[in-house]
Amino acid sequence: MKPRILEVRTKILKKxxxxxxxxxxxFADLGVYVINVVSSPGAxxxxxxxxxxxxxxxxxxxxxAVVGDLATENDAERLAESxxxxxxxxxxxxxxxxxxxxxxxxxxxxxxxxxxxxxxNVGNLVCPQGFDLGEDLRMxxxxxxxxxxxxxxxxxxxxxxxxxxxxxxDLAGPVEFDTQTARANCESARPGVPIVETSARTGEGIQKLxxxxxxxxxxxxxxRAQYL
Amino acid sequence: xxxxxxxxxxxxxxxxxVQDAGLEGPVQVVRVRVGALSGVVAEALDFAWETAxxxxxxxxxxxxxxxxxxxxxxxxxxxxxxxxxxxxFACGNCGRPTAEIIAGKEMDLMALExxxxxxTYGTQE
Numbered sequence: 542m543k544p545r546i547l548e549v550r551t552k553i554l555k556k557x558x559x560x561x562x563x564x565x566x567x568f569a570d571l572g573v574y575v576i577n578v579v580s581s582p583g584a585x586x587x588x589x590x591x592x593x594x595x596x597x598x599x600x601x602x603x604x605x606a607v608v609g610d611l612a613t614e615n616d617a618e619r620l621a622e623s624x625x626x627x628x629x630x631x632x633x634x635x636x637x638x639x640x641x642x643x644x645x646x647x648x649x650x651x652x653x654x655x656x657x658x659x660x661x662n663v664g665n666l667v668c669p670q671g672f673d674l675g676e677d678l679r680m681x682x683x684x685x686x687x688x689x690x691x692x693x694x695x696x697x698x699x700x701x702x703x704x705x706x707x708x709x710x711d712l713a714g715p716v717e718f719d720t721q722t723a724r725a726n727c728e729s730a731r732p733g734v735p736i737v738e739t740s741a742r743t744g745e746g747i748q749k750l751x752x753x754x755x756x757x758x759x760x761x762x763x764x765r766a767q768y769l
Numbered sequence: 770x771x772x773x774x775x776x777x778x779x780x781x782x783x784x785x786x787v788q789d790a791g792l793e794g795p796v797q798v799v800r801v802r803v804g805a806l807s808g809v810v811a812e813a814l815d816f817a818w819e820t821a822x823x824x825x826x827x828x829x830x831x832x833x834x835x836x837x838x839x840x841x842x843x844x845x846x847x848x849x850x851x852x853x854x855x856x857x858f859a860c861g862n863c864g865r866p867t868a869e870i871i872a873g874k875e876m877d878l879m880a881l882e883x884x885x886x887x888x889t890y891g892t893q894e
Contacts, residue, residue, distance in 0.1 A: 544797060545885040549786045553778050553801065553876045637771050668771035670808035671876060696856050697806050700870075729857050732866030 557672055560640035564675030568658070572765060574758040575658045577674050579698065580682035581691075582664030585708040587616045588741040589682060589750075590659055594623035596751040602758070603654050607646040608661035609638040616661065626650060637668035640675060657758060666695040678757060680704045685713040689723035692730045699730035704737070706750060711740040772813040775876070776821035782878050783827055794826025798882035804837040805854050806873035811836060839873030 552558060568575050578586050587608065594604045605626040608616045617629035630638065630646045643660055650658075660676060662669045681702040683691055686709050692699050699705070705727050713720060724736055737753060739746035783796055799818075803809045811834045818832045839852035843860035849871060850861030860867045 544882040545792070547786055547790055547792070547881040547883060549782065549878045549880055551782060551786075551878050553775055553782065553878050555782065556778060635771075635774070637774075639774070667808060671771070671775075693855075693857075696858070697808050700806065700856075700858060728866060729859065732858055732868040 554671055554673075557640045560644055561673035561675040564640060564644060565677075567652070568675060568677075569765065571652045571655075572762060573652055573655050573658050574754075574761050575660065575674075575676045575678075576754070577660045577662060577669075577676035577679045578682065579662045579666070579669050579679065579702065580664060580684075580708075581666050581687065584664065584682040584684045584687070585741055586661050586664070586682050587619050589706065589708055589739060589747075590661060591620055591623045592741050592744070592747050593751055593754070594620065594625045594659065596747055597657060597755065598623065598625055600751070600755065602656040602755070604657045604659070605647075605650055605655045606659040606661060607643060609642065609663045611635070611663065620659075620661070632663055636663055636665050637672055638662050638674060639672050643674050657754070666691075666698050670698045670701055677761060678703045678754075680706060682706050682708045683723070683727065684709040685718035685720075685723075686716050688716075689719045689726055692723070692726040696730040699727065699734075702731055702734060704735050704753070705731070706746070707736060707738045709740060709742075710738045710745055711743045772809060773817040773821060775809060775814060776817040779818075779878055780821055780825050780827050783881055784825065786878075786881060787826060787883065792883055794883070796827045796830045796881050796883055798831045798833055799827060800833045800835070800879040800881070802835045802837055802875045802877045802879050804873040804875035805839045805852065806856065806870065807876045809876060835879070837872055837875050840871050841867040842869045842871050843867045844869065 580586050598604050606620045607628045607630055609630040609632050610616055611632055614629045617627045620627035628646050630642050660674055679702045681699055727736055737746050737750050739750055822828050839856050842849050845865045846863040848862040858867055
């Protein structure tokens with residue numbers, strides 16, 4: 542018996558892409574700038590974000606965050622220490638965030654008043670890659686403690702990132718982190734990617750990172766103003 | 770192991786496609802195309818597939834994975850070259866860093882093969 546062939550030709554993550562597109566449209570309508578933050582577990586995402594959120598809200602921006610973890614509300618509580626709204630997403634066994642989880646998590650936010658939304662992804666350097674969350678910018682954290690060759694080991698995720706923050710730079714000395722090589726390795730995974738050196742502990746680079754993000758938000762808003 | 774999520778999405782899509790075509794299962798073969806830069810490991814997807822397909826119209830179906838290598842276009846020397854695996858994002862011809870990816874991000878469901886039960890479905894077009 543000859544088989545019957547059904548041509549489909551569709552993206553496997555079509556559903557996620559559709560939800561992400563709807564989110565992106567909604568964020569654009571409401572003037573919310575969205576950043577998807579990815580890294581390995583323990584890279585210091587929550588600590589750095591708490592610092593940056595505090596700085597940006599002191600500059601008059603309304604910042605909010607959602608954070609994905611398999612278990613515990615700890616990270617949302619830590620992010621809330623910045624004075625901003627933060628909501629935990631519990632993923633159970635899931636190693637990455639998907640667009641529908643974000644959609645659900647932001648339900649209780651008054652998005653109209655939000656200027657900037659951080660989405661702190663589950664710590665993982667592989668799985669978050671293909672899952673669009675409707676973000677404007679994808680930021681990678683790469684800590685000095687992981688060694689300068691990390692970007693060479695996980696090139697495909699880094700290739701999708703628009704900004705790299707080297708984190709825990711206060712420990713670069715003790716762990717003999719070769720910053721120049723690390724920068725070159727980021728470049729080889731994502732040619733031309735902007736790189737900022739930061740330390741949540743000493744405050745190094747926090748203002749610079751805040752400047753960079755504020756400029757991106759400004760840029761999106763002025764485009765939006767032209768469009769309206 | 771995000772491949773399990775991907776396998777579940779695949780089955781949802783397959784069910785939708787079969788239904789839209791007015792057909793019924795079981796599906797015998799599922800053909801997908803997966804790029805080297807998609808973040809999907811073919812072996813992991815294959816492994817997740819069997820579990821995800823259990824109890825669905827795809828149960829027992831063979832997953833055929835066509836792997837697409839990554840390719841970049843070089844702005845400087847205008848050549849198109851294939852990336853190594855794992856990739857370094859540089860032109861294979863002149864060695865300059867290249868950011869323009871032209872292939873390798875694919876993650877597509879291409880086609881399904883079903884048993885042809887013409888007598889049940891009526892005449893085939």
